[in-house]
Amino acid sequence: MNNSTSKIDESEQKILSILEENKKCLSILKFVSQIKDEELWIGGGFIRNIIWDHKHRHLVSSEFGDIDVFYFNTTNLDKSRDIELEHKLINISPNIEWSVKNQARMHLHNNELPYSSLNDAISKFPDTASAIIVRLGINNEIEFIAPYGYSDIFNLIINPTPHFLKDKIKIQRFKNRIKEKKWLIKWPKLKVGSCV
Secondary structure, three states: OEOOOOOOOHHHHHHHHHHHOOHHHHHHHHHHHOOOOOOOEEEOHHHHHHHHHHHOOOOOOOOOOEEEEEEOOOOOOOHHHHHHHHHHHHHHOOOOEEEEEEOOOHHHHOOOOOOOOHHHHHOOOOEOOOOOEEEEOHHHOEEEEEOOOOHHHHOOEEOEOHHHHOOHHHHHHHHHHHHHOOHHHHOOOOEEOOOO
8 A cells, every 4th residue: 555645656756747747737736735724635537547648648638527636524524515625626726627525424425334544535446546646745745645556557457446346336336437437448558457
């Protein structure tokens, strides 16, 4: 597990270099870092799509759709808090579709036991390539949480997380997700892991 919030490793340095080439990505990280009420992280397709675009040598970056913003606050599980944070982000950058989710509440949505931390919640995402989140920390240094590391994302492999792998219904959701998002069409070099 890589729960890096200090010194960055070689893979994180590669991601950082790719992010630095994309002014829009850097702007998004800066927008989110302006909110000081919660420790906000960006994940989902934000890192995944940028890396896959880079590895496919796409000249035009894929559209993000919405920007997934995550935090972990066990003292306020009310969805209205997510909406309040979304409104703050909209005030900073109204042209971006923001989606803010308190991961301390998402176990209810997923019919699971409570998550113990943000790292625990991220480890229960459907696939390892999406289970990477970033934020601008102190001194504008990029911090990462990547429970499964970076091997799959850089090797263009779509693997379910162990949490999804152990459940037949979740594995079917994982497979449906790949089809619905048309990942193999957008990024034809991707391979679905042999464990599925």
